[in-house]
Amino acid sequence: MTDKAMRYTDQERDTLRNAAMGAMMLVSKSDPGIMSTIKEMMAGGKALRSASPEMQEIFKGSGGMPKMPKGSSADMENNVMSMLQQSQQILAKSPQDLQNFRSTIMNVCDQVANAQGGVSGNEMATINKIRSALGA
Numbered sequence: 001m002t003d004k005a006m007r008y009t010d011q012e013r014d015t016l017r018n019a020a021m022g023a024m025m026l027v028s029k030s031d032p033g034i035m036s037t038i039k040e041m042m043a044g045g046k047a048l049r050s051a052s053p054e055m056q057e058i059f060k061g062s063g064g065m066p067k068m069p070k071g072s073s074a075d076m077e078n079n080v081m082s083m084l085q086q087s088q089q090i091l092a093k094s095p096q097d098l099q100n101f102r103s104t105i106m107n108v109c110d111q112v113a114n115a116q117g118g119v120s121g122n123e124m125a126t127i128n129k130i131r132s133a134l135g136a
Contacts (some may be wrong), residue, residue, distance in 0.1 A: 008058060008096075011126035012090045014067075016101065017059045019087045020048065021066040023105050023130050027112040029073070030126040036116035043115035047108040054097065057102050077129070084133035102136045 008016070024044035028037050048059065069079035084105070091098035109130055113123040 007093055008090065013058050015090060016087050018066050018068075019080065019083035019099065020059060020084055020101075020105055020108065022069055022076075024048070024108050024112055025068060025078060026080050026130065027109045027123055027126050029076075030122040031113075031116070031120045033116070040112045040115040044108050044112040047111040048104070051104045051107075052100055055100055058064065058097070058101075067118055078134055081129065081133045084130060102134045105134060106136060 024041070028040040028044065029039070031040075052060070069076040069083075073103070087101060088098065092102050106127075109127045113119040113127060119127075
């Protein structure tokens with residue numbers, strides 16, 4: 001584990017990873033359809049794998065699968081937005097990590113939204129909410 005990743009506790013890294021996966025899921029869910037969801041999640045996974053080595057190390061968390069929010073669509077959105085806001089507090093330890101995280105999340109959202117026939121109005125609305133939660 002890099003020194004950078006060690007700046008964050010396992011719980012903090014889990015929050016960062018769950019926020020990233022949650023943002024990806026929200027964008028994908030905003031434009032429903034089985035085939036589009038599959039393509040979008042693959043595009044989001046590829047975008048996460050292309051993140052900087054520092055972000056990839058941080059996203060490893062404590063291991064295991066990320067925890068996806070549960071409940072109604074509104075509950076899921078509220079939980080993801082809360083995790084994104086918590087991420088900003090966690091990453092305040094390192095302005096460079098904070099900017100890298102924001103860029104990574106926005107790239108993931110863009111890749112997910114463009115994976116299936118361009119960005120829909122619902123996807124753009126979700127991306128704008130995510131951008132706002134990130135303070136970007």
